[in-house]
Amino acid sequence: MSNVNAANANSYHIVEVKNLNVVFGSFFAVKDVSFFVNKGEIFGFLGANGAGKTTTIRVICGLLCATSGEVIVDNEHFIPGKEDIIKSKVGYMSQRFTLYNDLTIKENLAFAAAIHKVPRKTMQKNKSELFELVKIDRDESDLVADLPSGIKQQIALVAALIHNPTLVVLDEPTAGVSPASRAQFWALIKRLTEIGKTVFVTTHYMDEAENCNRIALMRSGELIAVGSGQELKQNTFKQQIYSITPKNELTKEQIRDFSQKCDLFKPYGIHFHVIPKDGQSMGDFETIANVENVTPSLEDVFVQLVEGDR
Amino acid sequence: MILRGFIKKEIIQTLRDPRLGVMVLLTPVIQILVFGYAITNDVINIRLGAYFQPRDVIAQDIYRSAIASRWFLPVDTSDVAPEQAILSGKVDAVIVAPEGGATKAVGRGDGKLQLLINASNVLRARAIDGYIQSIVHNVCWQNGSSPIHIVTRPLYNPALETTTFIVPGIIAMILTILVMMLTCTSIAKERESGTFETIISAPIKRRDIILGKTIPFAMIGLFNTFVVLIAGMLFFDLPFRGNFFVFLVENLLYVICAVTLGLLMSTFVKNQQQSMLCSFIVIFVLMMLSGSFFPIDNMPVWLRWVAYANPLAHHTFLVRNILLKGGDAVYVTQHCLAILAATLFIALCSFSRFKITLN
Numbered sequence: 001m002s003n004v005n006a007a008n009a010n011s012y013h014i015v016e017v018k019n020l021n022v023v024f025g026s027f028f029a030v031k032d033v034s035f036f037v038n039k040g041e042i043f044g045f046l047g048a049n050g051a052g053k054t055t056t057i058r059v060i061c062g063l064l065c066a067t068s069g070e071v072i073v074d075n076e077h078f079i080p081g082k083e084d085i086i087k088s089k090v091g092y093m094s095q096r097f098t099l100y101n102d103l104t105i106k107e108n109l110a111f112a113a114a115i116h117k118v119p120r121k122t123m124q125k126n127k128s129e130l131f132e133l134v135k136i137d138r139d140e141s142d143l144v145a146d147l148p149s150g151i152k153q154q155i156a157l158v159a160a161l162i163h164n165p166t167l168v169v170l171d172e173p174t175a176g177v178s179p180a181s182r183a184q185f186w187a188l189i190k191r192l193t194e195i196g197k198t199v200f201v202t203t204h205y206m207d208e209a210e211n212c213n214r215i216a217l218m219r220s221g222e223l224i225a226v227g228s229g230q231e232l233k234q235n236t237f238k239q240q241i242y243s244i245t246p247k248n249e250l251t252k253e254q255i256r257d258f259s260q261k262c263d264l265f266k267p268y269g270i271h272f273h274v275i276p277k278d279g280q281s282m283g284d285f286e287t288i289a290n291v292e293n294v295t296p297s298l299e300d301v302f303v304q305l306v307e308g309d310r
Numbered sequence: 311m312i313l314r315g316f317i318k319k320e321i322i323q324t325l326r327d328p329r330l331g332v333m334v335l336l337t338p339v340i341q342i343l344v345f346g347y348a349i350t351n352d353v354i355n356i357r358l359g360a361y362f363q364p365r366d367v368i369a370q371d372i373y374r375s376a377i378a379s380r381w382f383l384p385v386d387t388s389d390v391a392p393e394q395a396i397l398s399g400k401v402d403a404v405i406v407a408p409e410g411g412a413t414k415a416v417g418r419g420d421g422k423l424q425l426l427i428n429a430s431n432v433l434r435a436r437a438i439d440g441y442i443q444s445i446v447h448n449v450c451w452q453n454g455s456s457p458i459h460i461v462t463r464p465l466y467n468p469a470l471e472t473t474t475f476i477v478p479g480i481i482a483m484i485l486t487i488l489v490m491m492l493t494c495t496s497i498a499k500e501r502e503s504g505t506f507e508t509i510i511s512a513p514i515k516r517r518d519i520i521l522g523k524t525i526p527f528a529m530i531g532l533f534n535t536f537v538v539l540i541a542g543m544l545f546f547d548l549p550f551r552g553n554f555f556v557f558l559v560e561n562l563l564y565v566i567c568a569v570t571l572g573l574l575m576s577t578f579v580k581n582q583q584q585s586m587l588c589s590f591i592v593i594f595v596l597m598m599l600s601g602s603f604f605p606i607d608n609m610p611v612w613l614r615w616v617a618y619a620n621p622l623a624h625h626t627f628l629v630r631n632i633l634l635k636g637g638d639a640v641y642v643t644q645h646c647l648a649i650l651a652a653t654l655f656i657a658l659c660s661f662s663r664f665k666i667t668l669n
Contacts (some may be wrong), residue, residue, distance in 0.1 A: 043660045060513050084513035092511040098504040115512035159508075 011038040013072075014167055014198045015060060020069035022055050022221075030053040031221040033069070037167075037214075038131070040193055043203040043213030046298075048306055051218040060200070061092045064091045070153055074166055088116065091165035095172045097156035101145035105155055108144055109162060110125045116163035123162060131159045133191055150181030157188070161197075168192060170201040174208060186211050206299035215298070219306050229298055235292050236304050239263070240275045242282060243288040258285070266303050273300055322353075333587045340591060344598045347613050353437035355607040358393050359387030362407035368458070371449050372423070373405060380596025381441050396428045396465055397461070397630070399641045403427045403438045413459065413633065421458035429464030430634040434605055439464075446643040465544040466551075466634040478629040479602030481538050485561070486568050486596060486622050489531035491589045497523055498585035498599040510666045520664060524569040531565045552632030560632065561648055564625040567653040569620075570660050577663035596622040621652040 014035035017178040022030040030052040047053045056066035059071055060084045066261045071078045073086045099108050113123035144152060153173060160168065170189070174182040188210060189199050201212070208231055210213055217232070218226040225232055241264065251257075260263045261284065264275040275296065276282060282291050325331045346542075358376055361371035376382045387395045392404045406424040408415050414420045414509050425442050429435035446458050467474045500506040500523075511517060542548035575592060579585045598604065599617040606617045617623050624645040631637055631645075 030497045058507075058668060060666075063507060063510055084515075087511060087513040090511070091509065094504055094507050094511075098508045100505060112508075112512075115509055115514050117513065163512075 007180075013037065014074050015043075016070070016072040017056070018070040018072075019062070020056065020059060020071065020099070021062065021067045022052070022059060023067040023235065026264050027060055028221050030059070033218075033223045034224060035216050035220075035226050036230045037198060039166075039198050040055065040196060041192065041213035042193055042211060044203065044209045044215040045200065045218065045261045046204075046206075046302060046306070047202075047218030048213055049100060049222075051306070052221040053218055055221075056218070057092075057169055057202060059087055061090050061129060061169055062087050069271065079136060088163065089166045091163065091168045092170070093156050093160040093170045093173055095175060097149070097152045099152060099156055102143070104141050105138060105147075106140035109140075109159055109305075112159035115240055118163050122164075126162055126164055128160070130305045132146070133195070134158055148176045150184070153177055154179065155187070157185075161192075166198065168197050168199045170199065172202050172204065173201065174205065175234045176282075183200075199250055205220075206297065206302055209298045209302075217302065217305055224305055229301075230303075232301045233296045236301045237264075237275065239275050241294050241296045241300060242285070243268065243271045243292045243294040244285050245271050246289040248288070250288075254288070264300065264304060266300070268299075296302040316633045326553065327584075327634055329584050330587065333584070333591060337587075337591055338381055341657060342591055344595055347610055348481045352627050353434050353441075353605065356382045356384040356403060356434070357385045359385045359392070359401040359404040359405075361387070361404060361514065363411045365413075366407050366411035367413050368416055368421075368449065368453065368455065369405070369407040369423070371453065372412070372458075375445050376405075376442065379445060390463040392426050393465065396628050397635055397638045397641075399627075399638065401428075401511070402434065403442070405442070415452075416455045416458060419456055421456060423458050423460050425460050425462045427462060427464050428635075429470055429473060430630045431474050431605065432467060432470050435464050435467070435470060448624070452471070457618040459484070474548060474634065475630075476602075477542040477546050477548050478633050479600070479626050480628040481535060482564075482622060482629045483544060483602060484538050485535050485565060486625075487589075487593055488534055489568040490564055490572040490575065490593065491586075492530065493524055493569050493590055494575040494579065494612075495582055495585045496527070497573070497576035498579050498582050502536075502581040506666065510668075514666070516661075516664060516666045519666060520573060524573060528562075528565045528569050530532060531568065533560060535561050535565075548633065549619055550633055552637035556637050557629075557632050558644060559659070560628050560642065560649075562624075563594055563646060563649050563653070564621065564628075567625075567656065568647055570653055570657045573636060573664060574656055574660040577660065577665075596620055599623060600626045602626050621649050621656075624648045624652075626654065 012122065014037040017035050017036070020026065020030055020033040033052070033056060043270075045053045045056070055064065059066045060073065063076065066078075074089050076089070077084045078080060078086060102109070103111070109127055111124070118126065134157065136151070136158070138147070138151060138152055144155065157170075157173070174185055177185070182205070189201065191210065192199055203209055212229065214226065214228050215232060216223055225235070227235065258272075258274070261280050262274050262276055264273060266273045275283065285291055324334060353627060358373070360369065360373045362373070377384050385401045386397075387401060387404060390398070390400065392406055395404055404426045406426065408422050408424070412421060412423055423446065425439065426440050427435045443460055446460055450457055464470055497506075500509065503568045536662050539548070539550075571592070575588050576585065597615070599606070599620045600622040603618065606614055606623060611615060628642060628645045631641055
């Protein structure tokens with residue numbers, strides 16, 4: 001983790017989080033978390049439910065006060081009286097595409113612009129640019145309640161970007177939308193970085209996380225790994241991963257037996273991803289399954305690091 | 311089996327939400343207490359003034375008997391004219407002896423006594439009239455004198471129309487219900503749907519959110535007051551004897567009080583369901599202790615103090631006073647100050663509780 005931080009020491013850190021703690025009563029929602037986000041990158045924040053992702057994001061966006069620690073956004077410290085400076089640099093899109101269903105697209109965007117103190121002319125300009133970027137093809141007088149979730153997601157993104165923020169924080173932006181909309185949305189996220197935005201995104205989908213320049217993994221409020229996808233894979237899996245495809249359905253006894261012989265034994269569709277324990281050959285597996293070498297995926301990393309110790 | 315499953319689930323859900331559970335259990339207790347203490351149609355603690363010569367024995371007997379009955383409280387009105395005493399709210403009724411005195415008039419066989427009553431509260435006015443008639447009848451019977459005719463003048467509502475008494479109270483209540491509930495529910499809805507998160511992620515001050523969430527409902531409430539007032543005047547012949555500007559300022563003051571109360575309530579609730587239940591409880595208590603239906607003077611002393619802390623009670627007094635009596639300057643000022651004090655207190659509590667973080 002520290003190597004990764006050192007490697008990027010020369011980049012401009014748009015977000016710096018130092019020794020962040022958030023405690024609710026006696027529960028540590030976030031425990032001594034430190035990381036940074038480079039300007040212009042897509043930074044993925046991964047973790048199981050309740051890992052502390054949303055809590056961390058809420059602190060960065062100024063929605064939640066930290067118990068201790070330091071948060072710096074674009075060189076501005078979160079200190080009383082300066083929250084507004086940071087908030088004006090951040091565009092936040094929460095988990096539930098929080099738009100007003102009983103307002104039209106136009107009315108929702110006008111309200112988003114108003115609370116961000118965006119003048120009318122600037123708002124019109126930003127809106128038309130964002131509509132072009134997002135490729136929204138809807139009548140602005142449509143009620144949000146009548147929109148499919150994919151479009152709502154795009155409108156919510158436009159609302160989050162209407163004040164032209166430097167940092168875009170997306171909290172599980174693709175939850176509850178169709179796979180096609182998810183793919184489109186990630187293409188959009190990439191376009192955002194092309195126009196100079198930094199994207200800080202949380203997700204549950206490991207295939208989506210592959211799109212991130214760097215990834216942080218959270219578990220039980222603690223940060224357990226940070227780095228690029230490649231770095232995480234290399235650091236997590238020193239050994240070769242195999243994919244085995246059983247010739248016949250495995251019995252419970254066989255699964256238990258193989259699990260004991262492996263550091264990783266994880267179902268993957270009709271296959272299993274396997275790392276044999278030191279000194280264990282793949283010969284035992286080859287008798288009952290087809291064995292192939294595979295490159296580890298982020299899902300393997302996630303399972304190993306986040307769920308592995310459960 | 312299915313029914314048991316449903317019943318079990320609903321009870322668990324209701325009681326598991328601590329706020330909802332407290333409200334559900336608290337509501338009947340509050341209702342029984344308020345109903346039990348506030349609801350009584352016995353009219354007591356009537357402030358009675360009298361105008362008669364010191365040597366007018368019969369008038370003195372009548373006044374003494376009235377005070378002894380315990381329905382009435384004696385009030386010295388020697389420094390003020392009878393109608394002014396009622397207009398200023400100093401007394402509820404006055405007995406005025408005829409020129410030359412009631413004793414002489416009875417001696418002549420044409421005994422008359424004038425009774426002026428504040429009839430802006432019809433129920434109270436009718437009861438006062440009945441009490442005095444009965445007391446005078448008893449005094450005449452005990453003294454063996456000829457009967458005395460009571461000439462009753464119900465002021466501000468000469469026809470003793472119940473609607474004239476009820477409608478101003480309804481106007482005050484409608485404003486309260488509408489404004490408080492809209493403010494509280496609107497904020498609860500923002501929290502429930504997650505849009506509150508979006509709002510506080512913007513560089514926006516707490517003051518802006520509070521004003522943004524209250525001014526529209528204050529405007530709607532004020533507009534509705536005049537709609538209801540016009541409806542009352544058209545359909546129930548409700549008089550408007552006061553100054554329109556005074557009425558407007560008083561309503562504006564009260565509407566600010568009602569929105570701050572709605573704002574305060576919103577800081578205790580997390581969703582619309584809790585908001586509705588909370589509004590129901592608060593509005594119920596405010597209504598019962600407003601004097602709209604049950605006179606505050608009839609309540610026990612401790613509950614009367616609670617009622618006097620109720621801004622709706624002062625607003626109801628003022629609406630009745632301005633519409634029916636024309637608005638006595640001292641009376642209006644006193645009650646406006648009471649509303650202002652309540653508003654400042656509620657606003658202070660609301661502002662300190664209303665947070666723009668999710669902590």
